Amino acid sequence: xxxxAIFASGSGSNAENIxxxxxxxxxxxxxxxxxxxxxxxxxxRAHKLDVKVTTFSRDEFYNxxxxxxxxxxxxxxxxxLAGFLWLIxxxxxxxxxxxxxxxxxxxxxxxxxxxxxxxxxxxAVVAEKEKETGITIHYVDENYDEGKIIKQVKCxxxxxxxxxxxxxxxxxxxxxxxxxVVEELLQI
Numbered sequence: 001x002x003x004x005a006i007f008a009s010g011s012g013s014n015a016e017n018i019x020x021x022x023x024x025x026x027x028x029x030x031x032x033x034x035x036x037x038x039x040x041x042x043x044x045r046a047h048k049l050d051v052k053v054t055t056f057s058r059d060e061f062y063n064x065x066x067x068x069x070x071x072x073x074x075x076x077x078x079x080x081l082a083g084f085l086w087l088i089x090x091x092x093x094x095x096x097x098x099x100x101x102x103x104x105x106x107x108x109x110x111x112x113x114x115x116x117x118x119x120x121x122x123x124a125v126v127a128e129k130e131k132e133t134g135i136t137i138h139y140v141d142e143n144y145d146e147g148k149i150i151k152q153v154k155c156x157x158x159x160x161x162x163x164x165x166x167x168x169x170x171x172x173x174x175x176x177x178x179x180x181v182v183e184e185l186l187q188i
Contacts, residue, residue, distance in 0.1 A: 003030055003075060004018075004030060004031050004032070004077065004186070005031075005032050005071055005076040005078070006031060006034070006079075006080045006082050007081050008034075008035055008040065008081075008083045008084055009084050010041065010042065011042065011083065012035075012042025012043075012045040012046070012083070013171070014175070015046075015080075016045045016049060017174075017175045017178070018080065018182055019031050021183075031051045032054065033053040034055075034056065035053060035054075035055050036056060036061065036084075036086060042083075058086075061086065061089065071096070077186070078099050078100075078101070078186060079096055079101070080100075080182060081100065083117075083118075088140050093141060093142055098139060101140065102137070102145070103135055104137075104138065104145050105117075105121050105174065106125065106134070107132070107135075107152055108136040108138065108152075109145070112145030113145055116145070122167045122170065125163075126161060126162065129159070131157055132156055134152055134153050135152065135173045136149055136152050137149075137151045137152075155169045155170070
Protein backbone atom coordinates (compact mmCIF):
# COMPACT_ATOMS: atom_id res chain seq x y z
CA UNK A 1 0.00 0.00 0.00
CA UNK A 2 1.29 3.41 -0.91
CA UNK A 3 0.92 6.25 1.54
CA UNK A 4 -1.83 8.82 1.72
CA ALA A 5 -0.93 12.46 2.31
CA ILE A 6 -3.46 14.66 4.08
CA PHE A 7 -2.93 18.43 4.01
CA ALA A 8 -4.65 20.55 6.68
CA SER A 9 -4.27 24.12 7.90
CA GLY A 10 -6.38 24.07 11.06
CA SER A 11 -8.23 21.69 13.34
CA GLY A 12 -7.79 18.56 11.25
CA SER A 13 -11.12 16.96 12.17
CA ASN A 14 -11.63 15.64 8.63
CA ALA A 15 -8.05 14.31 8.61
CA GLU A 16 -8.67 12.46 11.88
CA ASN A 17 -12.02 11.15 10.65
CA ILE A 18 -10.40 9.71 7.52
CA UNK A 19 -7.64 7.94 9.48
CA UNK A 20 -10.19 6.49 11.92
CA UNK A 21 -12.43 5.36 9.04
CA UNK A 22 -9.62 3.16 7.72
CA UNK A 23 -8.67 1.70 11.13
CA UNK A 24 -8.07 -2.01 10.77
CA UNK A 25 -7.52 -1.74 7.01
CA UNK A 26 -4.72 0.81 6.86
CA UNK A 27 -2.12 1.56 9.50
CA UNK A 28 -1.31 4.98 10.90
CA UNK A 29 2.04 4.73 9.11
CA UNK A 30 0.14 4.64 5.80
CA UNK A 31 -0.84 8.28 6.39
CA UNK A 32 1.27 11.42 6.53
CA UNK A 33 -0.19 14.77 7.58
CA UNK A 34 1.19 17.98 6.13
CA UNK A 35 0.42 21.37 7.63
CA UNK A 36 1.40 24.97 7.06
CA UNK A 37 0.99 25.85 10.75
CA UNK A 38 2.93 24.54 13.72
CA UNK A 39 0.11 25.85 15.95
CA UNK A 40 -2.72 24.07 14.10
CA UNK A 41 -4.60 21.47 16.12
CA UNK A 42 -4.01 18.94 13.33
CA UNK A 43 -0.53 18.50 14.85
CA UNK A 44 -2.07 17.30 18.12
CA ARG A 45 -4.41 14.97 16.25
CA ALA A 46 -1.45 13.52 14.33
CA HIS A 47 0.37 12.86 17.60
CA LYS A 48 -2.68 11.12 19.14
CA LEU A 49 -3.18 9.01 16.00
CA ASP A 50 0.53 8.18 15.71
CA VAL A 51 0.61 9.73 12.23
CA LYS A 52 3.73 11.39 10.92
CA VAL A 53 3.35 15.14 10.39
CA THR A 54 5.43 17.57 8.37
CA THR A 55 5.14 21.30 8.94
CA PHE A 56 6.30 23.63 6.21
CA SER A 57 6.59 27.33 5.50
CA ARG A 58 5.12 29.28 2.61
CA ASP A 59 8.59 29.55 1.09
CA GLU A 60 9.17 25.79 1.32
CA PHE A 61 5.77 25.13 -0.25
CA TYR A 62 6.01 27.55 -3.16
CA ASN A 63 9.74 27.99 -3.76
CA UNK A 64 11.32 24.59 -3.16
CA UNK A 65 10.81 20.96 -4.04
CA UNK A 66 10.68 19.88 -0.36
CA UNK A 67 7.04 18.74 -0.33
CA UNK A 68 7.17 16.99 -3.71
CA UNK A 69 10.40 15.26 -2.68
CA UNK A 70 8.81 13.94 0.54
CA UNK A 71 5.67 12.81 -1.31
CA UNK A 72 7.75 10.95 -3.88
CA UNK A 73 10.14 9.44 -1.32
CA UNK A 74 7.17 8.08 0.62
CA UNK A 75 5.36 6.89 -2.51
CA UNK A 76 2.21 8.85 -1.72
CA UNK A 77 -0.56 7.67 -3.99
CA UNK A 78 -3.23 10.22 -3.09
CA UNK A 79 -3.19 13.73 -1.66
CA UNK A 80 -6.25 14.74 0.34
CA LEU A 81 -6.91 18.36 1.20
CA ALA A 82 -8.84 18.56 4.46
CA GLY A 83 -9.22 22.21 5.36
CA PHE A 84 -6.03 23.24 3.62
CA LEU A 85 -6.29 26.92 2.72
CA TRP A 86 -3.37 27.59 0.37
CA LEU A 87 -3.55 27.31 -3.40
CA ILE A 88 -1.70 24.20 -4.55
CA UNK A 89 1.39 25.10 -6.62
CA UNK A 90 1.27 24.25 -10.32
CA UNK A 91 4.28 21.95 -10.02
CA UNK A 92 2.57 19.88 -7.32
CA UNK A 93 -0.63 19.70 -9.39
CA UNK A 94 1.38 18.60 -12.43
CA UNK A 95 3.21 15.88 -10.49
CA UNK A 96 -0.01 14.53 -8.95
CA UNK A 97 -2.58 15.26 -11.65
CA UNK A 98 -5.80 13.39 -10.89
CA UNK A 99 -4.46 12.34 -7.48
CA UNK A 100 -5.22 15.46 -5.39
CA UNK A 101 -8.72 15.87 -4.00
CA UNK A 102 -10.43 18.53 -1.93
CA UNK A 103 -13.66 18.85 -0.03
CA UNK A 104 -15.52 22.14 -0.19
CA UNK A 105 -18.37 22.94 2.22
CA UNK A 106 -20.79 24.18 -0.45
CA UNK A 107 -22.25 23.10 -3.76
CA UNK A 108 -19.68 24.37 -6.23
CA UNK A 109 -19.56 26.49 -8.26
CA UNK A 110 -21.60 28.46 -5.68
CA UNK A 111 -19.64 29.92 -2.79
CA UNK A 112 -16.25 28.84 -4.11
CA UNK A 113 -12.97 30.56 -4.80
CA UNK A 114 -10.27 32.33 -2.85
CA UNK A 115 -11.34 33.36 0.62
CA UNK A 116 -14.41 31.15 0.63
CA UNK A 117 -13.89 28.63 3.41
CA UNK A 118 -15.33 27.60 6.74
CA UNK A 119 -17.81 29.83 8.49
CA UNK A 120 -17.65 32.45 5.72
CA UNK A 121 -19.41 30.02 3.40
CA UNK A 122 -22.14 29.10 5.87
CA UNK A 123 -22.79 32.77 6.61
CA ALA A 124 -23.06 33.48 2.88
CA VAL A 125 -25.46 30.53 2.37
CA VAL A 126 -27.73 31.87 5.12
CA ALA A 127 -27.45 35.50 3.93
CA GLU A 128 -28.39 34.46 0.38
CA LYS A 129 -31.39 32.53 1.74
CA GLU A 130 -30.34 29.37 -0.06
CA LYS A 131 -32.84 26.49 0.18
CA GLU A 132 -30.08 23.88 -0.02
CA THR A 133 -26.35 23.57 0.38
CA GLY A 134 -23.99 20.65 0.73
CA ILE A 135 -20.50 19.43 0.06
CA THR A 136 -18.46 19.09 -3.09
CA ILE A 137 -15.58 16.64 -3.36
CA HIS A 138 -13.47 17.47 -6.39
CA TYR A 139 -10.10 17.04 -8.03
CA VAL A 140 -7.67 19.89 -7.54
CA ASP A 141 -6.35 21.90 -10.44
CA GLU A 142 -4.38 25.16 -10.58
CA ASN A 143 -7.33 27.29 -9.42
CA TYR A 144 -9.35 27.41 -6.22
CA ASP A 145 -12.40 25.13 -6.33
CA GLU A 146 -12.52 24.65 -10.11
CA GLY A 147 -11.39 21.03 -10.52
CA LYS A 148 -13.61 18.28 -11.89
CA ILE A 149 -16.36 17.33 -9.44
CA ILE A 150 -16.23 13.79 -8.06
CA LYS A 151 -19.30 13.91 -5.81
CA GLN A 152 -21.80 16.40 -4.43
CA VAL A 153 -24.16 15.72 -1.54
CA LYS A 154 -26.98 18.12 -0.68
CA CYS A 155 -28.82 19.04 2.48
CA UNK A 156 -31.75 21.32 3.15
CA UNK A 157 -31.29 24.80 4.57
CA UNK A 158 -34.29 25.84 6.64
CA UNK A 159 -35.28 29.51 6.73
CA UNK A 160 -34.68 29.37 10.49
CA UNK A 161 -31.15 27.91 10.19
CA UNK A 162 -28.21 29.90 11.49
CA UNK A 163 -24.72 29.66 10.02
CA UNK A 164 -23.78 27.44 12.97
CA UNK A 165 -26.66 25.05 12.25
CA UNK A 166 -25.69 24.88 8.58
CA UNK A 167 -22.10 24.20 9.61
CA UNK A 168 -23.21 21.21 11.72
CA UNK A 169 -25.12 19.76 8.77
CA UNK A 170 -22.11 20.21 6.52
CA UNK A 171 -19.71 18.60 9.00
CA UNK A 172 -22.01 15.57 9.23
CA UNK A 173 -21.93 15.23 5.42
CA UNK A 174 -18.15 15.67 5.30
CA UNK A 175 -17.53 13.01 7.96
CA UNK A 176 -19.86 10.54 6.24
CA UNK A 177 -18.91 10.98 2.59
CA UNK A 178 -15.27 12.13 2.36
CA UNK A 179 -13.78 8.85 3.67
CA UNK A 180 -16.03 6.85 1.33
CA VAL A 181 -14.81 8.79 -1.70
CA VAL A 182 -11.20 8.30 -0.55
CA GLU A 183 -11.91 4.57 -0.22
CA GLU A 184 -13.28 4.42 -3.77
CA LEU A 185 -10.26 6.26 -5.15
CA LEU A 186 -7.84 3.99 -3.29
CA GLN A 187 -9.88 0.95 -4.39
CA ILE A 188 -9.62 -0.67 -0.97
